[in-house]
Structure formats: C-alpha cells, structure tokens
Ligand SMILES: NC(=O)C1=CN([C@@H]2O[C@H](COP(=O)(O)OP(=O)(O)OC[C@H]3O[C@@H](n4cnc5c(N)ncnc54)[C@H](O)[C@@H]3O)[C@@H](O)[C@H]2O)C=CC1
C-alpha cells in the first residue's frame with residue numbers, strides 16, 4: 001500500500017533511500033537544513049554534491065519546513081549523521097501530527113552517553129511513535145542509486161514493524177531481511193566504521209591483502225566482543241549488518257571511512273581529510289565512543305585502541321600497526 005514517508009537528511013544515503021521509496025510507489029518528502037540543496041532536488045531532480053550524475057525521480061519532493069514534511073506521515077526515516085539525531089528528534093516531536101513508525105539508517109554511537117541510535121530516538125520520541133526500526137547492512141549509496149543489487153536488514157524487537165519496513169523498501173534490486181536483534185544490528189553497523197578506517201590505513205601504508213584479511217577478521221572478533229557485552233546475539237555478527245557491512249566498508253573505494261583511513265596511512269592530516277571529504281566520516285567519533293565503552297565494560301579492543309591512539313593521541317600509523325603485531329600471543333577464539 002502507498003505510504004506517506006518523510007526522509008530526514010538529504011545526504012548520500014537519505015537521497016538514495018528516498019529514491020528507492022519513490023520508485024516503490026510511495027509518497028516521499030525529504031527534509032534537510034540546507035535550503036539550496038532542497039531547491040536543487042525539487043527543480044533539477046539532482047543532488048550533485050552527494051550523488052553526482054544521478055537523476056532523481058520527479059516524484060521526489062523536498063521541503064525545508066519540517067512540519068509540512070512530516071504532516072500525515074505513516075513513517076519517518078532518519079538519515080542524518082549520528083551527532084544530529086538527538087537535535088533533529090527534538091525538533092520532530094514538536095511538529096509531528098501522526099503516530100508514525102520511526103526508521104533510522106544511520107550508523108554510530110552518541111558521544112558522551114555511548115547510546116545506540118534507536119536508544120536516542122526512543123528517549124526523545126518514546127510513545128509518540130509506533131516503533132523504532134533500524135535499517136542497516138552493506139549498502140553504499142552510490143550503488144543503490146544506480147540500482148545495483150543490495151541486501152540489508154530491517155531490525156526491530158517487534159517483528160511486525162521490521163516486516164513493515166521490509167515491505168516498503170523491497171524490490172528487485174533492494175532486498176531486505178528482518179532481524180529482531182536490534183543491539184547486534186546497531187553495534188555491527190557502528191563499529192565496522194572503526195575497522196574500515198584501519199583497513200584504509202593499512203592500504204595507505206602499502207600493506208597487502210594478508211593484512212586486509214587480518215584486520216577484517218580480528219576486527220570482527222572485537223566488534224563481536226563489545227557487541228555481546230552490550231547484549232547482542234553473537235550470530236548477528238555473521239549476518240549482513242555484521243560481517244557483510246564490514247566487508248563492504250573495508251574494501252570499497254566508496255567508503256568515506258576507508259578513504260579517510262587510506263589518507264591517514266599516506267600521512268595526511270586528520271582535520272584536512274575530514275574537511276575535504278565534504279561528507280560524514282562516522283568512524284572518527286565512533287572510535288572515541290567505542291574506546292570509552294570498551295574500557296567501561298572491560299572489553300579488549302586492540303584495533304580500536306590503536307586507531308584511537310592515531311586519531312586522538314597523535315600516534316604514528318605505522319607504529320600503531322607494529323604495536324598491534326607485537327602484543328603478547330593469544331588464542332584465536334576468546335570471548
Ligand atoms: N552514504 C552511505 O552509503 C551510507 C551511509 N549510512 C549512514 O547514514 C548516515 C548519513 O550518512 P550520509 O547520508 O552518507 O551522510 P552525508 O554526509 O552524505 O549527508 C548527511 C546529510 O545530513 C544533513 N545534516 C547534517 N546535520 C544535520 C542537521 N543537524 N539537521 C538536518 N540535516 C543535517 C546534511 O546536510 C546532509 O544532507 C550516517 O550515519 C552514515 O553512516 C549508512 C549506510 C550507507
């Protein structure tokens with residue numbers, strides 16, 4: 001059935017997801033805080049900065065007024081960077097006139113509180129919405145926007161709402177699986193960006209495929225350790241939102257986290273890298289949150305710690321890589 005859906009965040013991912021929803025026959029309005037970008041979407045049916053060379057469907061509307069955008073909405077999709085989730089939620093509750101299903105497709109942990117995104121949304125929106133559903137998996141916006149085959153996960157503790165989200169997004173190039181392990185899906189999504197920074201750095205330093213396999217495999221081990229300590233089902237980490245997203249982010253030139261890591265490995269300055277990227281690199285702030293959370297929960301995360309030292313303590317990337325290799329020997333299977 002045709003749904004009225006508001007998409008909050010007209011960046012790469014918000015625009016690609018909005019395009020899928022319009023192509024699936026839904027009534028979609030996208031909202032953001034940059035009026036020029038919204039005019040471009042309405043008038044030229046493009047969003048050049050975020051999705052160059054992509055023609056957007058004429059049915060996709062953009063509106064700078066949040067109240068108009070969400071009026072009558074069956075579902076509201078959050079795709080703003082993690083750092084903006086709480087402030088946008090606060091604006092949203094002031095203007096909502098329905099009890100919608102809230103969906104989010106962002107990947108990170110809140111600075112300071114270390115909360116997962118669905119926890120922030122539940123905090124702010126609570127019983128004014130029907131449910132909060134997470135949409136996550138291996139999915140670069142650039143490929144979804146050209147209808148490349150993509151498979152991702154819709155997660156909610158209430159399977160009915162995960163199935164609702166599955167039904168509005170599914171088509172012949174975008175396949176959605178359901179999951180009820182919200183913690184596992186969200187932690188896999190957030191933490192893989194840290195490992196992608198490391199994978200990029202290894203490439204930038206000139207190491208080969210053995211090193212890439214090593215960081216992905218040992219990265220998955222520490223993602224799972226922290227995730228399980230937070231309450232996740234370990235099986236989720238071998239699914240799309242776990243190893244699936246880890247592979248795509250650690251190997252793709254589309255990944256902003258991988259590209260930032262690559263430049264770090266080549267000796268570039270972090271502030272300049274972030275400035276020039278012009279899009280969000282979630283792994284940088286997630287590294288800090290995960291590092292703090294791991295020490296609170298007493299979970300060993302050597303790769304995250306090494307990346308934290310590079311990002312926040314000016315550690316040389318090469319030295320950080322060597323230090324990990326020289327840690328005391330371990331058994332491979334340890335929780
Ligand atoms: N780009 C991708 O392929 C994918 C991205 N994601 C996740 O989606 C989230 C968003 O990522 P992208 O769209 O790639 O980021 P982006 O950097 O391409 O775009 C972010 C958008 O959010 C808007 N924005 C930022 N702060 C805002 C605020 N306070 N109020 C309103 N709008 C605001 C910006 O104007 C921009 O339009 C991130 O958490 C990312 O990890 C998830 C899967 C795929």
Ligand SMILES: O=C(CO)COP(=O)(O)O
Pocket residue numbers: 107137138139140193196245248249254255256257258280281282
């Ligand atoms: O999450 C993503 C792909 O699934 C996008 O990763 P980046 O934010 O590194 O581009």
